[in-house]
Amino acid sequence: MEPVTHFLTGACLGRSGFNRKTAYATLAMTLAAEAPDLDVLWGFRGPVAELQHHRGWTHSFVGTAVVALATVAFVWLLHRWRRKDPVIPPRWGWLLFCAWIAAISHILLDYTVNYGVRPFFPWNEAWYAWSIVFIVDPWLLLALTLALVVPAILGLADREIGARKKRFRGRAWAVAALVFMVLWWGLRNAERDHALALIRTGSYAREPLIRVAAEPNVTNPFRWRILMETRDYFQTAEVYTLGDVVNTDDYADVIYKPPVTPAVAAAKQSYLGRVYLDWGKWPIVEDDGTIQAPGADPPQPGWHAIEFQDLRFGYRTLGTGRAAPLSGWVVVGRGGEIEGMYMSGHEQR
16 A cells, blocks of 8 residues: 555554553554565666565565564664653563564555565565555545544643643554454455456356456445456456446457567566566556657667556556556567566666
């Protein structure tokens, strides 16, 4: 998920009771809950390198131990720099456990979205995705934010009337937000299964289905974008589970599988091709001919721009008409050589 939800989840975990055991619990859990995303620094080595290594070892069960240790080491340095003992003495072993719990929460949150995680890396590099919430879930953001803001506002009110200051404030709000998160996941999981059942028991494709998946809506747990695959084509649909409504068009929503041209075969063997096809769950690789790839120089005669897309992200960015997120391009020369690789308008060098 996006960083704010991770930070807020860590803060609520700390406020839920861990902060009563040791100093710096909320700080350590807030930092550790987002620290695994430091692997985005691979982006300095290019967009394909970032795709290859993002949600790699830092998002694994083994990596969370390293993340927790690094977070506690950072907090220890802050403690030494302050040269002032907190009200509650720090228990560094307990703090390490708190940071590990927060790092695990990062894997769990990322597992709920459709991008996926590799929790068993490096022994098993397979991607796993629950695909029940969007990468930005406004309802979770609202619940987590209220859990932290409301106690602060109530604290200001207490000071206005001269009430005794509470050492630990907001535990009930933090627990309530975390309980809401779990219940929200349960609702979305049930509605996703409902949507898939509607498709599997109906007749919405002209050929037998090989597989089917449901992708979440940003705000509505009762609306799902369906992906279907048959031998010859992919098909999309919209499902509204409250009324058991399925909207699809046998022609407008059908995407025929592109042919595997020699240029496509060469692109699949490129660095981008191997990384993309390892990560992509619903990939489409298409020979766009002499179309100029985003970020690339104008093509030379005989060159081919090969586009990689994943149907999970087959929506246009906020209606701007720009290419679907996480698309990639490989430029293949006349003799099958790789002339360039691009993602998000940036070249992999």
